[in-house]
Amino acid sequence: MAVLDPDELFEQAEFLVTPRRPGPPRQVDVRRAVSASYYAVFHFVCTEAANFVIGQRWQREARYAHVYRSVDHRELRSSCAAIQATRLDAAFDRLAPPGGYSPAMKQFARGAIELQAQRNTADYDPSGLLRTKDAHLTVSLGRSTISAFRDTDADNRTAFLTVLLFKRR
Amino acid sequence: MLSLPQIDAVAADVAAASLPSGALIRAESRLYDGMDGDQLRVMVVVRDSEFPRITGQHALDLVDQLQERLQADGEDRFATVEFATDEELAADGGA
Numbered sequence: 377m378a379v380l381d382p383d384e385l386f387e388q389a390e391f392l393v394t395p396r397r398p399g400p401p402r403q404v405d406v407r408r409a410v411s412a413s414y415y416a417v418f419h420f421v422c423t424e425a426a427n428f429v430i431g432q433r434w435q436r437e438a439r440y441a442h443v444y445r446s447v448d449h450r451e452l453r454s455s456c457a458a459i460q461a462t463r464l465d466a467a468f469d470r471l472a473p474p475g476g477y478s479p480a481m482k483q484f485a486r487g488a489i490e491l492q493a494q495r496n497t498a499d500y501d502p503s504g505l506l507r508t509k510d511a512h513l514t515v516s517l518g519r520s521t522i523s524a525f526r527d528t529d530a531d532n533r534t535a536f537l538t539v540l541l542f543k544r545r
Numbered sequence: 546m547l548s549l550p551q552i553d554a555v556a557a558d559v560a561a562a563s564l565p566s567g568a569l570i571r572a573e574s575r576l577y578d579g580m581d582g583d584q585l586r587v588m589v590v591v592r593d594s595e596f597p598r599i600t601g602q603h604a605l606d607l608v609d610q611l612q613e614r615l616q617a618d619g620e621d622r623f624a625t626v627e628f629a630t631d632e633e634l635a636a637d638g639g640a
Contacts, residue, residue, distance in 0.1 A: 460612070486609040493579065493625040505637075509596055510628045516601025517608075524605065 382522060385416035389515045393508050401508055407498040409511045413518035414495035417488055420522050421540070422447045428537045447540065453492055455540040456485035467544055473531035480527040481536060487521030547620045549574050555614050556587045556624075563607035568595035570631055574624070585624040587611065593630035604628070 389409040393401050426435065426444040434440045458468045459477045477485075494514055498506060525533070547555070556572035570590040577586050589607070591599065608626050615624055 461616070483605055483609045486612055487605050489623070490608045490625055493584070493623070494627075496579070497625075507627075507629055507633050509630055509633060513599060513601070513604050513628050517604045518601070520601035520605040523602075 380415070380419040382416035382420045382518075385412045385419070386515055386519055389413050389416070389511070389518075393511045393515075403505060406506045406508055406511045410498035410506060410514050411495050413511075413514045414491040416518050417491055417521050418447075418449070418452065420525070421452060421488070424525070424533070425537055425541055428534070429541065443541070449492060451540060453489060455536065456488045458539060459536060460485040460489065468539060471535055471539055473529075473535045477535070478528055478532050480524045481532040484521055484524040484528065485536075487517060487524060491518055491521060546622070547615070547618060549576075551618075552585060552587070552615070552620065552624070555618060556589065556611055559611045559614055560589050560607055563610055564589075564591065564603050565595060565598040568592055568599060579623070579625075583622060585620075585622050587624050587626050589626055589628050590634065591628060591630055593632035596628075596630050599628070 389412040392405040392409040392412070395401060422444045425447050426440045429443045430437070430440045458465060459472070460482050491514070528536075552574040553572055556574060557569065560569045560572050568591045570592060572587055572589050574585050574587045576583055578584075604626070611624055611626065615622075
């Protein structure tokens with residue numbers, strides 16, 4: 377099991393937006409819940425990447441951490457945008473699985489982009505209030521985004537993780 | 546590039562198809578200064594009584610289909626989606 381277990385991050389997010397005192401949850405809690413929902417997906421991807429390159433049984437080794445930490449937010453976004461595009465860039469097209477990316481992989485990519493944008497708003501945009509019910513749905517969106525990835529086949533996962541981890545030259 | 550009223554119409558169409566029947570009230574788009582420049586934010590307003598029926602998969606279907614439809618219509622800006630209920634907006638004074 378990953379140290380930063382996505383399920384535990386989702387549980388933490390739900391805890392933060394569950395009322396424990398009269399009135400709506402505090403903005404700081406709503407915003408941390410949205411952020412945690414994105415980080416659940418981010419750490420899920422980091423784990424998949426390290427399992428892909430190094431292997432799960434080596435997760436206590438430095439080389440596992442090296443690959444895990446090589447995933448960054450910008451690369452995740454650009455990789456997701458690339459495979460979610462209606463027409464693939466020629467360089468990405470060559471790396472795509474036979475028959476192209478599956479609908480489930482495209483849904484994963486779209487969900488990850490959405491969650492990252494929501495996390496950016498939650499963490500960095502002080503204008504406006506984030507609503508509690510929207511935060512609840514963000515947690516559910518995160519879970520469905522991970523489910524979409526798990527619904528993909530090995531070809532799709534390999535292609536996506538290759539695009540994510542290895543830079544074009 | 547589509548106008549905001551055109552984006553509202555696409556978003557309402559996609560939301561009606563993606564969400565449980567009768568949940569949608571309206572969709573409203575606006576521009577905001579995102580991490581990668583101008584981005585769109587679409588607020589999907591739903592009936593408070595129907596909110597518990599909306600799942601994460603509904604939300605994922607909506608955001609996925611919305612971007613696909615916008616791209617097909619020539620809109621390249623990224624659209625992020627927020628949900629609000631009629632009761633929340635009334636409490637904000639914005640319904």
